[in-house]
Amino acid sequence: MRLPTALIPLRHPAFRLLWLSNLVANTGMWMQNTGAGWLMTSLAPSPLMVSLVQVAALLPVFLLALPAGAMADIVDRRIFLLATQAWMAVCALLLALLTHAGALGPWGLLALSFAIGAGTAMSSPAWQATTPELVPRDDLSGAIVLNGIGFNLSRAVGPAIGGLVVALAGPEATFALNALAFLVAIAALASWKREAPRSSLPKESFLSALRAGLRFVRGSPPLRAATIRACVFFGGLAAIWGLLPLVVRKGLGLGPEWYGLMLAAMGIGAVIGGFMLPALRGRLDRGAMVVAASLLGGGSLALLGSAPHAAVGLLAMMGFGFAWLAGASTLQAAAQLATPPWVRARALGFYQVATFGALALGTALGGWAGEVVGLKLALAAFGAACALGGIAVRHMSIEAIPAPAAAPAGASVAPRPEPADPTLAPILADGRHRVLEVTRYTIDPAERRAFLAAMEECRGVRLRGGALAWRLYEDVAHPERWVELWIVESWTAHLREEERLTEHDRAALARAAGFQRGAAPPEAARYLNVMPDMLR
Known part of the structure; x- marks a missing residue:
């Protein structure tokens, strides 16, 4: 029945x-x-x-x-x-x-x-x-x-x-x-x-x-x-x-x-x-x-x-x-x-x-x-x-975030940084050091407006994933060059970012990467705050 x-x-x-x-x-x-x-x-x-x-x-x-x-x-x-x-x-x-x-x-x-x-x-x-x-x-x-x-x-x-x-x-x-x-x-x-979800990372405090x-x-x-x-x-x-x-x-x-x-x-x-x-x-x-x-x-x-x-x-x-x-x-x-x-x-x-x-x-x-x-x-x-x-308050939308617009032709996946150097493992593991994450883009200046819209979606992805702050900078001498910066509170928090990405998030990051001009993908890097007590 x-x-x-x-x-x-x-x-x-x-x-x-x-x-x-x-x-x-x-x-x-x-x-x-x-x-x-x-x-x-x-x-x-x-x-x-x-x-x-x-x-x-x-x-x-x-x-x-x-x-x-x-x-x-x-x-x-x-x-x-x-x-x-x-x-x-x-x-x-x-x-x-x-x-x-x-x-x-x-x-x-x-x-x-x-x-x-x-x-x-x-x-x-x-x-x-x-x-x-x-x-x-x-x-x-x-x-x-x-x-x-x-x-x-x-x-x-x-x-x-x-x-x-x-x-x-x-x-x-x-x-x-x-x-x-x-x-x-x-x-x-x-x-x-x-059945509890499994993760290779330590539990959050x-x-x-x-x-x-x-x-x-x-x-x-x-x-x-x-x-x-x-x-x-x-x-x-x-x-x-x-x-x-x-x-x-x-x-x-x-x-x-x-x-x-x-x-x-x-x-x-x-x-x-x-x-x-x-x-x-x-x-x-x-x-x-x-x-x-x-x-x-x-x-x-x-x-x-x-x-x-x-x-x-x-x-x-x-x-x-x-x-x-x-x-x-x-x-x-x-x-x-x-x-x-x-x-x-x-x-x-x-x-x-x-x-x-x-x-x-x-x-x-x-x-x-x-x-x-x-x-x-x-x-x-x-x-x-x-x-x-x-x-x-009826104008405030409670619908799910719409899917990102289609990426430009030749879009690539979101950039991935190089692995961390093994010699830094003890510092990365102590959890006291904030991490600055950087992605550098080279885009066609004619696509500036569409790129900014894509980066606004990326901003939401980074903040929902745990970023303490997010910024986007344009090179004043070379308007085709852009730098995306965001900070997370520890190396473990950075590793958790990947686990926290939804399919919608991955699509948004791939769309932004699709604006990269040339054969090389956007450059991604991570920097460790080695003097946290002085800078906090």
Whole structure:
């Protein structure tokens, strides 16, 4: 039987195993979030304190996702994920025990929510970076959407169960069930037979990996665009997370089971959106999809704030869920497709730092606005900000970098320098010496403009590969002579450049080499900074 288009990635066994375990773990997290949000309405029922529950869960991602991404790129991701899941299981169990004993106050709830959020922050870049390992590239976009469907399916089931559990057994029961859900994820990770990528080079140090990740982000326009547009999208819609419990309890006068149903309605809308996205992608490109999601999400937020009845609130939450899934999965797919494997967790960590920072800020501002102007106006204002912001940044392209233009006739491959002299091996190995790399070109001055365009592509290749700085110089006496210079932080970093090149990068370097005039290829050389302590 042919699978529906949205479910095709599940044909891959490893992806299916981890997807199902994530579904269970996320269901547990949504049950806990429901219990924690409702518990705070009893411990400290102000809009600000209720919104701080979500801030405590989101803020760790802003603080930790980037270093977590660097760690996930330089250690075994499977072991790393096992450790983070164990940490969250212990924190969830402690939260359950303290709540059951009546020893948990509002600040204790925030502290443990922060601790569990720290585990989420540490694990999230690694989870996302594993997806391209589990499915072929042709199924990657579908797998990312399916991850979104799974997350939102858990959002539909988890809060509904959580609301009933809170009503029947109290919030501590949701915390205990969350701890059990993490054990399911641990079991799935333990059975995953991961084939770690191999390299003849030594592992990067933590700080070196962190710096290389930031340099990649600086050299990747599609990733930067996806990050900025995600901040606008998530920041505008963030108010719902802090204000929804109060909309249900005070605005609509309903109980905890209705809070769970509201979140479940959002999850249902997201699941519907996930199944419709393959058809929508045939009509809208990624940028237009994000704009449409911003408009729908902003309108749904305003409708929720003015809802006179629970039925209208449920409808608004379904529309919100549809918009959230469409925007989030599209932006995340753009970020994933813009990053090669060697830096994927770091780049996604940067993406999460920015987006979760926007979420945390938006949630806190939403709570403040709810106190100052009331729930209705606060939600309307944030909805308008999301819609107008999405339109304002629509010019920022989140599509993959286009392939380089065809190289001139007679194009050669990128130049390769001579091997290093063996007598310098001890100096090259100590890692303290920066390397200056040089490529000299002789071109036809009539092709100057086309050559500069090709070198702009080379600049992106060098910066994404780890260059600290890049320059291009023209000989003032001989305009046919050009020198490309870039600096990397060590000899090992230079050797890693070759491993980090994608097919697109190689094509860009070959195009630049194709402008070389004469039979000889461009001349490449490397120079070692032998006095690093004096020059730094």
